[in-house]
Amino acid sequence: MTLKQKRLISKIFMVVCLTVVAVIYIYPVFLMVVNSFKPFGEIIANVLAMPKEPDLSNYTYVIDKIKYGKLFCNNVIITVIGLIGIIAFSSMAAYILERRNNRYTRFVHTLVITPMLIPFQAIMITLLKSMNVLHLSGSKVGLGIQYWGFGVPMATFIFYNFMKTIPRELDESAKIDGASTFRTFISVIFPLLKSVTITVIVLDVMWIWNDFLLPLLMVNSSNETKTLVLAAYTFVGQMNTKWNYALTAMTLAIVPSVIVFILLQKYIVEGVVAGAVKG
Amino acid sequence: MKRKTRENLETVLFSLPAVILVCLMMYLPFVLSGYYSLTKWNGISKDAVFIGTENFKSILVDSRDFTSSLWFTAKYTFVFVIFSNVFALMLAVVLTKKFRGANFYRGIFFIPYIMSMTIVGFIWKFIFTNGFEKLYEMTEMGVWNLSWLGDSSLVFYAVAFVGVWQSLGFYIVLYIAGLQAVPADVLEAATVDGATGSQRFFKVTLPLLGPSFTTCIFMSLTNGLKVFDIILALTKGGPGTASNSVTMQIYKEAFTNNNYGRGSAESILYFLFVLVVTQVVLKAFNRKEVDL
Numbered sequence: 001m002t003l004k005q006k007r008l009i010s011k012i013f014m015v016v017c018l019t020v021v022a023v024i025y026i027y028p029v030f031l032m033v034v035n036s037f038k039p040f041g042e043i044i045a046n047v048l049a050m051p052k053e054p055d056l057s058n059y060t061y062v063i064d065k066i067k068y069g070k071l072f073c074n075n076v077i078i079t080v081i082g083l084i085g086i087i088a089f090s091s092m093a094a095y096i097l098e099r100r101n102n103r104y105t106r107f108v109h110t111l112v113i114t115p116m117l118i119p120f121q122a123i124m125i126t127l128l129k130s131m132n133v134l135h136l137s138g139s140k141v142g143l144g145i146q147y148w149g150f151g152v153p154m155a156t157f158i159f160y161n162f163m164k165t166i167p168r169e170l171d172e173s174a175k176i177d178g179a180s181t182f183r184t185f186i187s188v189i190f191p192l193l194k195s196v197t198i199t200v201i202v203l204d205v206m207w208i209w210n211d212f213l214l215p216l217l218m219v220n221s222s223n224e225t226k227t228l229v230l231a232a233y234t235f236v237g238q239m240n241t242k243w244n245y246a247l248t249a250m251t252l253a254i255v256p257s258v259i260v261f262i263l264l265q266k267y268i269v270e271g272v273v274a275g276a277v278k279g
Numbered sequence: 280m281k282r283k284t285r286e287n288l289e290t291v292l293f294s295l296p297a298v299i300l301v302c303l304m305m306y307l308p309f310v311l312s313g314y315y316s317l318t319k320w321n322g323i324s325k326d327a328v329f330i331g332t333e334n335f336k337s338i339l340v341d342s343r344d345f346t347s348s349l350w351f352t353a354k355y356t357f358v359f360v361i362f363s364n365v366f367a368l369m370l371a372v373v374l375t376k377k378f379r380g381a382n383f384y385r386g387i388f389f390i391p392y393i394m395s396m397t398i399v400g401f402i403w404k405f406i407f408t409n410g411f412e413k414l415y416e417m418t419e420m421g422v423w424n425l426s427w428l429g430d431s432s433l434v435f436y437a438v439a440f441v442g443v444w445q446s447l448g449f450y451i452v453l454y455i456a457g458l459q460a461v462p463a464d465v466l467e468a469a470t471v472d473g474a475t476g477s478q479r480f481f482k483v484t485l486p487l488l489g490p491s492f493t494t495c496i497f498m499s500l501t502n503g504l505k506v507f508d509i510i511l512a513l514t515k516g517g518p519g520t521a522s523n524s525v526t527m528q529i530y531k532e533a534f535t536n537n538n539y540g541r542g543s544a545e546s547i548l549y550f551l552f553v554l555v556v557t558q559v560v561l562k563a564f565n566r567k568e569v570d571l
Contacts, residue, residue, distance in 0.1 A: 118550060206393060257394060
């Protein structure tokens with residue numbers, strides 16, 4: 001056997017092993033999807049079997065029961081409000097804090113990025129109280145606004161580090177052309193932040209879309225304001241869960257993320273890596 | 280208006296929204312936690328009764344709930360950090376090899392990471408209860424018949440396993456990025472000098488992965504210390520308090536037992552715990568990095 005053949009065989013062996021691992025790895029997700037097409041009796045009889053005939057009644061029931069369209073919109077509204085605020089306020093702050101170096105900006109920089117060290121669960125009790133006072137709890141818009149506060153520290157940190165790589169000559173020439181600071185930021189600087197903005201968008205969409213505890217505390221009381229994950233949560237009771245409906249609600253909650261991931265895998269993975277390395 | 284004054288005004292205006300937001304959402308609740316930790320407060324009544332350090336004393340001395348939850352979190356974090364990093368590195372090494380469909384395989388491992396952790400918890404709750412039962416019927420192997428979520432000595436492994444399963448993809452992509460940044464000419468030079476495959480990996484690649492290690496260890500550390508959603512979905516901290524993480528303990532103290540004052544005191548202790556652990560680990564790692 002030549003060296004080339006040996007290499008080929010070891011490569012085939014490796015790919016086969018990897019395939020086995022990957023199949024086992026993703027099998028639980030596959031089981032969730034498969035079982036969502038079975039009536040309750042069939043799930044209990046044999047979890048591992050394929051559906052006798054694909055049954056869509058779980059889907060029609062759950063979509064109607066949780067008002068899927070409405071909840072999907074809620075998720076979109078909350079995520080979009082959160083994103084816009086985080087990006088606008090963080091990029092502005094990062095721009096000015098990086099460009100002007102004085103005692104005030106150094107202090108504010110520390111003040112804004114330090115909360116990255118505070119775990120959410122360490123403040124959630126009194127957060128609920130404060131948000132009640134500010135009337136930000138119990139509404140989608142309020143929840144979106146709350147994400148500004150939680151997203152700003154990390155996003156500012158990422159934007160700030162990226163700002164260092166943008167030459168100051170650009171600001172100066174814009175200024176000579178008569179542009180105000182705000183104008184310079186909007187027309188010259190912000191367009192250059194495109195790649196890092198994508199990173200922030202990827203990280204924050206994944207976080208806000210899938211977040212559970214903050215929505216649970218803030219918007220779980222009414223069906224009007226619930227998110228997709230909260231709806232799935234209500235389907236899984238402690239004792240006798242109706243697994244056919246629960247699995248359907250769970251599948252419906254992850255379908256949007258999976259579709260977006262399949263379409264944008266490259267950007268999402270790059271964004272996540274960049275965010276972790278810079279963050 | 281003088282140029283200087285205008286510049287200063289601009290600086291304040293540009294940074295003001297960010298400052299107000301972090302003060303309202305992060306610092307205000309944090310300071311309030313500090314205050315309420317010194318009170319007896321049920322969360323509903325208007326006035327909280329000031330009781331000094333009574334809460335801290337009862338948490339640390341009188342009851343074992345909090346300290347045992349701290350211990351659970353420490354154990355979980357340790358196991359989570361080790362296993363997610365070891366498995367992620369192993370898979371990343373395989374996934375950086377050139378073969379058709381490498382991207383597809385990377386995608387597979389990444390999928391659990393894009394799902395909500397609550398959903399992940401429920402998927403595994405379903406598998407552990409209904410799925411394992413059927414597997415036992417088919418194979419009659421003892422592992423499938425154990426009560427992974429119901430037995431207080433096994434539940435730790437079940438929770439840790441699900442935690443690693445969910446986030447493995449994240450660490451895989453970080454290690455892949457790190458491995459791809461190892462310069463090919465250094466590896467070639469090692470080969471020319473007669474290094475074997477494993478020598479090349481352990482003596483050249485691994486030390487050069489330093490920054491990726493620091494990132495991954497640090498991220499897995501903070502994520503491990505924050506574990507909550509998965510536990511709430513899988514066991515709600517049970518059976519008994521066998522899978523009670525600190526976060527779960529704080530949540531229950533406040534929102535189930537209505538001891539908001541005590542919950543706030545636990546929050547403060549938890550914050551200090553996280554701060555100390557992350558700083559110590561970060562310091563230890565920064566010293567060990569190898570520069571090229």
